[in-house]
Amino acid sequence: xxxxxxxxxxxxxxxxxxxxxxxxxxxxxxxxxxxxxxxxxxxxxxxxxxxxxxxxxxxxxxxxxxxxxxxxxxxxxxxxxxxxxxxxxxxxxxxxxxxxxxxxxxxxxxxxxxxxxxxxxxxxxxxxxxxxxxxxxxxxxxxxxxxxxxxxxxxxxxxxxxxxxxxxxxxxxxxxxxxxxxxxxxxxxxxxxxxxxxxxxxxxxxxxxxxxxxxxxxxxxxxxxxxxxxxxxxxxxxxxxxxxxxxxxxxxxxxxxxxxxxxxxxxxxxxxxxxxxxxxxxxxxxxxxxxxxxxxxxxxxxxxxxxxxxxxxxxxxxxxxxxxxxxxxxxxxxxxxxxxxxxxxxxxxxxxxxxxxxxxxxxxxxxxxxxxxxxxxxxxxxxxxxxxxxxxxxxxxxxxxxxxxxxxxxxxxxxxxxxxxxxxxxxxxxxxxxxxx
Amino acid sequence: xxxxxxxxxxxxxxxxxxxxxxxxxxxxxxxxxxxxxxxxxxxxxxxxxxxxxxxxxxxxxxxxxxxxxxxxxxxxxxxxxxxxxxxxxxxxxxxxxxxxxxxxxxxxxxxxxxxxxxxxxxxxxxxxxx
Ligand code: HEM
Numbered sequence: 001x002x003x004x005x006x007x008x009x010x011x012x013x014x015x016x017x018x019x020x021x022x023x024x025x026x027x028x029x030x031x032x033x034x035x036x037x038x039x040x041x042x043x044x045x046x047x048x049x050x051x052x053x054x055x056x057x058x059x060x061x062x063x064x065x066x067x068x069x070x071x072x073x074x075x076x077x078x079x080x081x082x083x084x085x086x087x088x089x090x091x092x093x094x095x096x097x098x099x100x101x102x103x104x105x106x107x108x109x110x111x112x113x114x115x116x117x118x119x120x121x122x123x124x125x126x127x128x129x130x131x132x133x134x135x136x137x138x139x140x141x142x143x144x145x146x147x148x149x150x151x152x153x154x155x156x157x158x159x160x161x162x163x164x165x166x167x168x169x170x171x172x173x174x175x176x177x178x179x180x181x182x183x184x185x186x187x188x189x190x191x192x193x194x195x196x197x198x199x200x201x202x203x204x205x206x207x208x209x210x211x212x213x214x215x216x217x218x219x220x221x222x223x224x225x226x227x228x229x230x231x232x233x234x235x236x237x238x239x240x241x242x243x244x245x246x247x248x249x250x251x252x253x254x255x256x257x258x259x260x261x262x263x264x265x266x267x268x269x270x271x272x273x274x275x276x277x278x279x280x281x282x283x284x285x286x287x288x289x290x291x292x293x294x295x296x297x298x299x300x301x302x303x304x305x306x307x308x309x310x311x312x313x314x315x316x317x318x319x320x321x322x323x324x325x326x327x328x329x330x331x332x333x334x335x336x337x338x339x340x341x342x343x344x345x346x347x348x349x350x351x352x353x354x355x356x357x358x359x360x361x362x363x364x365x366x367x368x369x370x371x372x373x374x375x376x377x378x379x380x381x382x383x384x385x386x387x388x389x390x391x392x393x394x395x396x397x398x399x400x401x402x403x404x405x406x407x408x409x410x411x412x413x414x415x416x417x418x419x420x421x422x423x424x425x426x427x428x429x430x431x432x433x434x435x436x437x
Numbered sequence: 438x439x440x441x442x443x444x445x446x447x448x449x450x451x452x453x454x455x456x457x458x459x460x461x462x463x464x465x466x467x468x469x470x471x472x473x474x475x476x477x478x479x480x481x482x483x484x485x486x487x488x489x490x491x492x493x494x495x496x497x498x499x500x501x502x503x504x505x506x507x508x509x510x511x512x513x514x515x516x517x518x519x520x521x522x523x524x525x526x527x528x529x530x531x532x533x534x535x536x537x538x539x540x541x542x543x544x545x546x547x548x549x550x551x552x553x554x555x556x557x558x559x560x561x562x563x564x565x566x567x
Contacts, residue, residue, distance in 0.1 A: 030498065033523070033524050037523075037524065037526055041526045042487050043487035043488060043526070046488075046496055047484065106481065106483065107481050108481065109481070110486055110495060113484055113487070164454075171474070174469060174474065174477070175466070176462065176466035176469075177466070177544065177545055178548050178549065179458070179461050179466070181491070181494065182457060183457070185494065186454075186457065227442060227443075227446075230443075230446060231446060234447075235453070240494065241492070242553075243493060243552070243553045244492050245463065245464075245549035245550070246462065247460060248564070248566060250457065250461065251564055251566075252563055253453075255562070311553075311564045312562040312564075313562075315553050315558065319490050319493030319494070319497075321497060324497065390552070
């Protein structure tokens with residue numbers, strides 16, 4: 001790693017820490033709202049938390065792609081300079097976003113709540129990232145390993161969906177509310193698919209490195225599952241907008257496509273025995289443990305997502321905390337675990353002393369256990385409010401709050417423990433970064 | 438084979454995207470006026486979506502506001518926005534700005550219903566909304 005990459009890695013971890021601390025404050029601010037409303041209102045806390053989380057994931061994903069594609073001599077010097085300038089500008093833009101949040105200057109759409117013009121800076125950076133990555137693409141021999149294709153797909157479709165996601169800035173796209181919301185969530189939904197391609201690509205790459213089996217990046221199965229993921233990236237975003245009164249075929253397409261993910265679930269269940277035996281073989285490796293954790297979270301979140309994708313069930317869960325469980329279950333359980341596994345591998349966290357390994361492992365277990373409680377309590381909160389709102393038809397908002405408060409207490413407490421777990425392991429990554437000269 | 442599959446998928450994506458931009462409605466939308474657009478900008482600049490949802494999309498602290506202007510009295514809505522509540526902060530908006538936000542909310546209200554009725558659920562699990 002060079003100095004710039006080391007600093008970018010530090011930056012990504014600071015975003016993760018930031019997101020965790022802000023998440024815990026946000027969770028408690030639900031309970032003690034009267035005391036915090038005027039100092040740290042939710043319209044400020046939520047975008048700070050969510051943006052820090054998303055930028056941790058996107059920065060982490062891009063960084064891993066750069067780090068796993070070691071600079072080779074064939075890459076022109078100015079391509080590297082473009083990448084480096086983009087990395088610096090990317091970090092500056094994120095800092096600028098947070099400064100706007102601090103001064104309560106918003107203006108964007110959900111998850112990207114900063115003033116629209118900053119998107120232009122981010123867009124330029126991403127074009128810089130892509131132009132660098134696709135030089136490697138050209139250099140690769142004819143038969144590319146699947147992870148190279150996944151990284152490329154993720155980079156390209158992040159670019160496309162990011163542009164699409166900003167179309168609201170052109171008045172034409174705002175002339176109909178339904179159309180605007182549709183496009184907004186079409187882009188947001190596909191964008192998640194794009195960063196998943198980048199991150200799952202990294203996961204596949206790590207599997208190859210750890211097991212030494214090159215063939216798993218070339219076999220038929222990895223290609224089939226690539227296409228399954230890619231099809232879902234392109235067409236499975238409709239669950240966000242099931243209850244918009246748009247033309248019916250849009251719902252049918254999204255519903256039908258999302259049901260193809262059952263194949264993935266069945267495959268996970270079938271491969272369970274193999275996963276278990278491999279787990280026993282590599283279980284002493286810290287990076288591998290994160291990957292196994294991510295598989296466990298894929299399994300749980302996939303079951304939840306499959307049910308939420310059925311409109312008749314979505315009718316109950318949409319707009320409740322079940323959605324929050326899905327969002328955080330996947331961003332923490334899947335995306336963050338793979339990123340941490342990859343960083344653990346790159347930063348050689350496995351070389352720490354035995355005694356420290358035990359502490360690290362304790363932190364890891366605290367995170368997993370508290371995340372399970374965190375996730376279940378959000379689902380519980382969602383189910384309670386779904387029951388009252390949709391089943392009993394209670395419309396007044398104030399009467400629904402008491403039924404979710406207990407779950408939110410459990411949620412906030414579990415979040416606090418999760419923060420403690422992360423606080424135990426993250427220092428090892430910072431030490432690893434300093435050592436990786 | 439892999440290349441052809443990839444290209445056909447992307448081509449369908451492009452066609453589908455154009456289709457959605459042109460044909461997503463099942464009725465003609467109410468036109469967007471300058472006042473409504475300004476109200477929408479205030480909605481974004483103050484980040485009301487951090488606590489409120491429209492069509493179930495947004496934050497989770499306050500009620501979904503898609504059909505608020507037909508569910509509750511508009512005078513009450515203006516009063517809430519004007520002074521805030523124990524959970525909702527006061528944004529110090531002027532009366533003119535509040536009018537604009539309310540115009541935006543009324544416009545959203547006209548676009549449809551946020552909740553889907555049981556009668557719209559088809560036996561296959563999908564919705565049929567007309
Ligand atoms: C200690 C840990 C955390 C706590 C207590 C926490 C708490 C929260 C809270 C209270 C919300 C707002 C939900 C609402 O609008 O009502 C939220 C949203 C969100 N958080 Fe976290 N968070 C934590 C960690 C994380 C991490 C590490 C990530 C990702 C890396 C993450 C990703 C998200 C996302 C994507 C949302 C948006 C959810 C949605 O709109 O459905 N969170 N979190």
